[in-house]
Amino acid sequence: MAYGGYSYIEKSYRPSKDDFVVLFWLDGHAKIEKLAEAVASESSVGTWTKISTMNKKVWTNYRARVYKIIKVDEKSGFVFIAYPYEHFDQKNVLQFFASVLGNLFGLKELEECYVLDIKIPKKYQKQFHGPGFGMKGIRKYVGTLKNKRPHVGTIVKPKVGLTPKEFADVAYKSWIGGLDLVKDDENLVDQKFCPWKRRFDLMTKALEKAETKTGEKKLYATNITDSSIERMLDRLDYVKESGMKMIMLDVFILGIPALMKMVYEARKAKLFVHAHRAGYAAHHRGNFGINFQIYEKFWRLIGVDQLHIGTGVGKMEGGALLIKQFHRIAEDYNVPEEFYIGSLGQKWDKEIKPILSVASGGMDPGKVDAAVALHGRNVVIQAGGGVHGHPGGTLAGAKAMRQAVDAVVAKKTAKEYAKNHKELRAALAKWGYVDPKIIKTKFEFEKKKRKMLEGMVKKKGIIGIKAVWEI
Numbered sequence: 001m002a003y004g005g006y007s008y009i010e011k012s013y014r015p016s017k018d019d020f021v022v023l024f025w026l027d028g029h030a031k032i033e034k035l036a037e038a039v040a041s042e043s044s045v046g047t048w049t050k051i052s053t054m055n056k057k058v059w060t061n062y063r064a065r066v067y068k069i070i071k072v073d074e075k076s077g078f079v080f081i082a083y084p085y086e087h088f089d090q091k092n093v094l095q096f097f098a099s100v101l102g103n104l105f106g107l108k109e110l111e112e113c114y115v116l117d118i119k120i121p122k123k124y125q126k127q128f129h130g131p132g133f134g135m136k137g138i139r140k141y142v143g144t145l146k147n148k149r150p151h152v153g154t155i156v157k158p159k160v161g162l163t164p165k166e167f168a169d170v171a172y173k174s175w176i177g178g179l180d181l182v183k184d185d186e187n188l189v190d191q192k193f194c195p196w197k198r199r200f201d202l203m204t205k206a207l208e209k210a211e212t213k214t215g216e217k218k219l220y221a222t223n224i225t226d227s228s229i230e231r232m233l234d235r236l237d238y239v240k241e242s243g244m245k246m247i248m249l250d251v252f253i254l255g256i257p258a259l260m261k262m263v264y265e266a267r268k269a270k271l272f273v274h275a276h277r278a279g280y281a282a283h284h285r286g287n288f289g290i291n292f293q294i295y296e297k298f299w300r301l302i303g304v305d306q307l308h309i310g311t312g313v314g315k316m317e318g319g320a321l322l323i324k325q326f327h328r329i330a331e332d333y334n335v336p337e338e339f340y341i342g343s344l345g346q347k348w349d350k351e352i353k354p355i356l357s358v359a360s361g362g363m364d365p366g367k368v369d370a371a372v373a374l375h376g377r378n379v380v381i382q383a384g385g386g387v388h389g390h391p392g393g394t395l396a397g398a399k400a401m402r403q404a405v406d407a408v409v410a411k412k413t414a415k416e417y418a419k420n421h422k423e424l425r426a427a428l429a430k431w432g433y434v435d436p437k438i439i440k441t442k443f444e445f446e447k448k449k450r451k452m453l454e455g456m457v458k459k460k461g462i463i464g465i466k467a468v469w470e471i
């Protein structure tokens, strides 16, 4: 088999430690070998036909190699491709994206093309700084380095529409109720009814007041996402001058170059970066797409400090096994290879610090135990509706969330803790309780049925993978 006159299949090839390795799901109008070659060609040195300008040096040093295919049927399967380090620019993530996440999606032979994972070699990682502060830095500031309790936060709701004063009042109640973090929603920046600067000034005052009252360090993740870099930089400067500690960016929407600039400036200004991922799912959910974990790896590499990764128990897509995988990518230095979940594994350089995972979307106090069973304690548990929808209002809602987290530290279930904590009791009465056993059962199932999951994925292809992602 050959595509454009050249064969890219080399089954005896073993990726070197400096290669990028990419795992694709492909389905289309031609034999899987041909589809694999088309992708390897278009994403590396080739094109649709033989060319007189190809030479031995190019072919040997820069081409992609298809080293493994797991066939699902004649025209579909999982394709493993290795790319030589030298193929790529230095410090230029976009050039990597243009190669490996570029033209190939448009090839007309393909009916489905999903990039499941990319393993980033350490040599490439050395070109980047990684997070300025990461999980440890944020914990140190909040004062939770030793007891390692989950952080707990809220998104002010309604998403947009409150005035700056209304907004700051809601935030103040949230903080004094026991929350560590208050954040803007992804679609709130600088609308007329709530101008950014006015809101930020009132939030600074509210935060100081809340810190004095509670004796705890509090955070405000202010959304400075903007299509103008200048405006973002002005706001970042303002945040720094005011002595506040965190900015929030809609990282997917922002794009890589703007993100790199903002992360660089935030690091210089000693500000934490809270990364909201709105928009990622447009690529992640179909059968033509890019798995979230790929963005996640690049965002950790570029250096955000805390990142939304899903909950496994709330309102957004993704089951426990998938979200656990995302959590590992955020926190571990050595993520295992696990075919049935679509993971090639990842070894991080020591400079690329662990980041804090944010579990958000449809959370409430009754889901905290389950979230901790999934994520462990290194997590920010956020609830918007699950705080401001409390029957007793925001203050009671914040207290209930904090009580649920305090229960974890006291090694009690939220149900037990609720007996002596009325706000938590009211929250459980309204939203119910998700038993963490559900999560434990899922992990037990995974442990015992690995082979079965792998077999199912090999038989059903992307449908199989996506079914595993729902567990």
Ligand code: CAP
Pocket (backbone or CB within 6 Å): 155, 157, 159, 185, 186, 276, 277, 278, 308, 309, 310, 311, 315, 316, 358, 359, 360, 361, 362, 363, 382, 383, 384, 385, 386
């Ligand atoms: C949560 C949230 C977040 C989602 C995003 C929302 O609010 O503010 O944007 O968490 O999803 O608007 O939905 P609720 P993800 O607590 O009221 O659900 O974290 O998965 O990226």
Ligand code: MG
Pocket (backbone or CB within 6 Å): 155, 185, 186
């Ligand atoms: Mg939101």
